[in-house]
Amino acid sequence: MGASSRDSHARAATLHDVAQRAGVAVSTASRALTGRRRVSPRLVRRVQSAASALDYSPNVAARSLRLSRTMTLGLIVPKVSNPGFFDFLEGVSSGIEEHGYSLMVTVARGDPHHYRTLIERLHERRMDGIFLVTPPEMPDTSRALEAADTPTLALWKGPASLPLLTSTEEAAIGRAVERLAELGHRRILYLGLPESVPSIRVTWLEQAAHRAGLAVTAVMIPHRRPEQPLQACIEHALAGPDGATALFVDLGLVPALMHLLTARGLRVPADVSLIAFGESPWTLELGLPLASISHTMQALGTAAAAVMIAWLKGERPAPLITVGAGEWIERASIGPAARASRQGIDRVQ
Amino acid sequence: MGASSRDSHARAATLHDVAQRAGVAVSTASRALTGRRRVSPRLVRRVQSAASALDYSPNVAARSLRLSRTMTLGLIVPKVSNPGFFDFLEGVSSGIEEHGYSLMVTVARGDPHHYRTLIERLHERRMDGIFLVTPPEMPDTSRALEAADTPTLALWKGPASLPLLTSTEEAAIGRAVERLAELGHRRILYLGLPESVPSIRVTWLEQAAHRAGLAVTAVMIPHRRPEQPLQACIEHALAGPDGATALFVDLGLVPALMHLLTARGLRVPADVSLIAFGESPWTLELGLPLASISHTMQALGTAAAAVMIAWLKGERPAPLITVGAGEWIERASIGPAARASRQGIDRVQ
């Protein structure tokens, strides 16, 4: 133990201690440290050195009580294992941190009851603002939120009463679908993992396909031992003269899918076009130039942070904000619809 | 707006308001609500109904100030995009939540300076405990922690002054390596992503290999456009009579690797044995029974939570705690060392 380390049983130094050591009043010490009002430079120095001598660390709880502001934001996320989710968290965290805010994170189970509990919990802790991520099928939780009267920003989707932040992923999907239409594709197969957060994707994809005159078959692969194995799904969907010629898949399914396609002798994009939701550097550098709807979760996080910070400064956000975090990236995994090889595919089945 | 919703400009009800409405003293109201001392059932009911009528929500900041306990735990994690990290977070979160604690999450950039800043920040907020995850190459941050005098638990690795929580992954790796030795393998190639959190894996792997008399080539694939593309790496490592016959890879590399191996006509496990760090249901169900060192991050999270809760109850943790969260799972992707097909592999190069 160095001489400077305090006895671990001594209570932490308070502003009072600092003021006393510097020979000034507590209010002066407060002003000197926070800089919120003019104090003579001489005293500022004295207070500062007293503070550092005592290892003074302001008590945020006391400050919060006094100012009715906790400088803390809450984040409620559903319990999903989306690979990109940590990036989102990081975006939010770094975005608010530089403005002096901290982040309180709670992970909700699926049920609305738990959501309500967590909202209450954050309310008791008097969050200055809340980021709310609800699973798509979540019923209304707005009552619990109303009571709290806390600036709350919904991500991806949420109750109509809340400002909503989404990304340009929808537009990107639209562009991808249009491109497929140009290439002569007529039917798309979507393979998704149920626990991927933005399952609005499916809706977006369906709408875009409708506009472009394409048909969509959406298949959510259940998490545990699917009754209809993925393999059967795909073969069925790709088969026949009306079979899908293009595949949209969650990135997590790509390895399995590639394996399966290779095993069946189907080539990308000669036999089937492939578009992934999400990017991974490893799919790119290795002879698999995978076209994708890239979605930088981190960008969405920082955007959310920025909107919230502005809100706390009095600038109420628009009801719907779209962030440029989604992008259509065309790569060699898509090509003209493989009408010619239909027969070959039929044989597979 | 329902009749019960308060005017959004009215300040939140305080305990004083509740007491007044129930016709009791604030102290009685406090006791009735917290149940920390005996209050007549009649009054308890009166206070409770007054509280719910006023939508009373206790102010945690005030309580913290009074009790010198925030009921909040801090988590510091390095800025890495490890897929399983969110699971860990979830484990910690749910583990502490049921004991009434909340979680404050901060994401650190690589540098020690930022770590210190974040630790200070958490200290100002008077966390009751801190979970610390440092990247392996992080220099000592213990001075900042000492000052805080807050129960701090290190995960995976950390300064010697702190109790450390690791998993049985090390043992699992040992078992995997022994099995490979049995199967006649002599050289292992490890392919890792640099940003995977527990890069102590490499150390563990090397130690285990040494014990079993095997050689290890560890290659960390740089994130951006590697000068030595993965492809060249692998071909070089697998080639020659002394080439590696078994591959340990991070799960994120599996798709790329599979593609590459398939393209080169190398079969698993006939030509090369494959072991992944991590599990994904999609690699299993689809003709790719991938042997793995499975590591349930969530289990590690809940374990960390449990240790911390116990600590806060006065039960100081052992300096080193090993959690059974890592497991060696043998599957068909490993087999006897492919001495016979050496020539075929050489031809590939």
Added chain:
DNA sequence: GTGAAAGCGCTAACAT
């Protein structure tokens, strides 16, 4: 069993 009052550490009026 209940009430009155002190005080946790801080900031912002209000005085000087």
Added chain:
DNA sequence: ATGTTAGCGCTTTCAC
């Protein structure tokens, strides 16, 4: 520019 004081909302002695 600096000091004095009230009070943020809560729990806990201390009296009764």
